[in-house]
Amino acid sequence: AQSVTQPDIHITVSEGASLELRCNYSYGATPYLFWYVQSPGQGLQLLLKYFSGDTLVQGIKGFEAEFKRSQSSFNLRKPSVHWSDAAEYFCAVGSQTGANNLFFGTGTRLTVIP
């Protein structure tokens, strides 16, 4: 069965500091991997995706993520956090039979200190 673990429930960083959000997945085959961001009361916005190919993927708003098959990880990074990045971040895994059947992690809430 597929599963996604986001070990950090809440992270606080200072504005301008670097950020890394952790995501580990369990899936029997090569997964499709995604990071989404959600502001309070809003829907999910896609930050980036990994389907195949280059294991370092670039997304919107300066985010990037690296797929490491040996560690079953897909960690999200940003070199310099802005106050507007405060939100909840979700890692998700989808199967190759269709990426519209996603299994989500529990999310990491990011607080940015001025």
Add this chain to the structure above:
Amino acid sequence: KAGVTQTPRYLIKTRGQQVTLSCSPISGHRSVSWYQQTPGQGLQFLFEYFSETQRNKGNFPGRFSGRQFSNSRSEMNVSTLELGDSALYLCASTRHLNTEAFFGQGTRLTVV
């Protein structure tokens, strides 16, 4: 290009009633999925439709149902509402079966 549109944005219903939520996917997208988001259970997959056919279904009781129309618009219905059905219901669409999903703003359902 319009995004995924969900209506209504907010709903308040009484226990035992039924409710229908609507989702219009991005133009050209043929797959629609529904998710339930609650503080306790997080984001959970409800069901997925492609070309008017249900392809996958999550682990929810039969009170939860859905359908997709020929124009790819989708509706989900919850009958005999329970307090625990209070949640944010999110709809997502994809152009094909193996492309990224785009989400709507959600419908906030409150059952009293």
